[in-house]
Amino acid sequence: xxxxxxxxxxxxxxxxxxxxxxxxxxxxxxxxxxxxxxxxxxxxxxxxxxxxxxxxxxxxxxxxxxxxxxxxxx
Numbered sequence: 019x020x021x022x023x024x025x026x027x028x029x030x031x032x033x034x035x036x037x038x039x040x041x042x043x044x045x046x047x048x049x050x051x052x053x054x055x056x057x058x059x060x061x062x063x064x065x066x067x068x069x070x071x072x073x074x075x076x077x078x079x080x081x082x083x084x085x086x087x088x089x090x091x092x
Contacts, residue, residue, distance in 0.1 A: 047058040067073075 041063045042060040
């Protein structure tokens with residue numbers, strides 16, 4: 019019984035760490051300007067890929083011209 023309990027505690031402690039292993043930044047919980055609670059989370063790190071800026075620009079262009087969030091002319 020003690021082995022099972024200690025194993026459960028170890029697994030719980032390992033799963034509760036805030037480090038995602040990829041060098042992200044922890045953002046603390048806060049309250050936004052509307053008074054809503056924002057949960058704490060780990061923000062993904064900035065990409066070091068040499069094509070990252072090109073990919074972001076291409077993605078932004080797609081969503082502005084053909085994507086789901088396009089402003090529709092009536």
